Amino acid sequence: MTGSEPRPHDWSIDEREYARHEARRGRRYAYEELDPVRTALVVVDMVPFFTAARGVVPNVNALAAALREAGGTVAWVLPEVGPPSDWATGFYGSAVATVYAAAGGTGSLPERLIPELDARAHDVWAEKSAASAFFPGRSTLPASLAERNVDTVLITGTVTSVCCESTARDAATLGYRVVFVADGTADGWDRVQNATLRTIYRSFGDVRPTSDVLELISRRS
Template sequence: MERKVHAWRIEEREIRRHEARRGRRHAYASLDATRTALIVVDMVPFFVDDNPYTFGIVPNISRLATAVRTAGGTVAWVLPGYTEPSPIRQEFYGAATAAMFARSGGDGPPRQRLWREFEPDDADLFVEKTAASAFFPGHSPLPALLERRGVDTVLITGTVTNVCCESSARDASTLGYRVVMVADGTSARRDEDHNATLYTIYRTFGDVRPTDEIIALLAA
């Protein structure tokens, strides 16, 4: 399968609006690596096999994981957990599709369910979520685990940009985290969907940066 990366962009008018407000393009000019966590959302075969854009972000996520670990930060792999589809979800998706999504995370230990190209470390976190967001109360233990490690900044990567990644970014912002959406480390079905989320996050919930810039900040 071909690797594809989104032609991502933030509208210039939005950049100018923020520069006028805060005097700089980006919300966060620096990263304290020891208080930063890379959040990798739903990078399992169910999603990677099905989308060239998701296949395409694997190398950038791997680069970021190495950079975050080297700098003393945390890497958290977030996988879909199984929960019996509720009647409402069956009504919304249809019974067959609801059952398919419920099992999208696969079977077996979380580490073995990740996309095969990743090389997780024993110090990494492995978390299951039973909602779109990795930060929604009652559906993921991630916030409590990050709190124990003193994390205040999260780098959002994975798929799907405009569903689970956006949901996670919004909820992380609500919980008080500094949020950075990785522009070339998240994937959707189309550039239009991907860029709509980047605009929303940049406008209201956090920052948006590409992999190379984040790695440079971690090394600074």
Template sequence: MKPRTHAWRIEECEYVRQEQRRGRRHAYQHLTPARTALVVIDMVPFFVSEAPYALGIVANITCLATTLRAAGGRVAWILPAGLPAREDFFGHRAAELLGHCSGNGPPHRRLWPAFQVHDTDLVTEKTAASAFFPGRCLLPLLLGQRGIDTVLISGTVTNVCCESSARDASTLGYRVIMVADANAARRDADHNATLYTIYRTFGDVRPTAEVLELIGRH
């Protein structure tokens, strides 16, 4: 399957609206790598192998992870726990598939095989769509122990687990940056709707190249 890249966009009128509101286009114009974590959500074979847009973000996630580690930041790999999904909502077949979406073996071996997990990386599971929902994932605790206040959201699916995580991270007080070309959905329309929502209310939205520039400014 050939990787694909989302034609992502935020309408110029929304950029103008935010510039008028706060005097600048982007909420966060700097970051401190030592207080920043790249959060990579659900990049496991179940979600990536048959999803061209998910395949298309692997290189950007790898580049972000390598650069942030080198600058002293953290990488957090978040996996679905694979608990049984609600059959009354999803139907029997889909619920059964989702119940096995995490795969088998140690967590770091269940990620998409193109990724390399380093000893300093965080690897944990979540039992809800959001990696930041209280009691459903150890991520907030792990980040708090390391003094992290800024999270770069990446992974799949943009408008489900990634958006849920970004919203909850914002509610918990994190500075949230959703990486526009390091998240993947089924369609451009779904992807862009989430980018708009995050940008106007919950955090910032920037492409990989701009995030790399922010990391390099420290």
């Protein structure tokens, strides 16, 4: 991602990666259909602190609108705000750890989101106290999704290579069908974005653009 205006990444996955999975399972994507009612759009850390996140706001909003209309779940996950942990202070240093600990912003959870996001009061709202929204005991998100019988998660948000990747890995470990939205996640550079997309596609879930995911939702709505 370059330039002053945030935008979706120039993302790609090498054809060799597609060919590897096609040879193994006979198809490019593991999940060729989804049930919208059992699907959750998981939107990670879309707060003003992460400026690159603004580039994917339109895609996140489009997915949220489509999934709500089809009877699915939209979940907004924000960083927990509080004093830095001893681990963070030891790893980052006191000054940076303090900045990161406040990255989630102030006010209610809806007030802390990037204002342009189309969030609704009846959506799922959660905080997380770890990089992953699915790490046991560190977020209410897994319990909320279990109540809704969700089996598929669409991962969007920021930062791709940290919290989004961590969330996708743990979701896969817990048995969720993971679809990582290539142009609905944001990082600092295209090369970092693409490194994560390769890892996710190889080992943890499908990687699809917003247009593909909207088509999957519409097929079953």
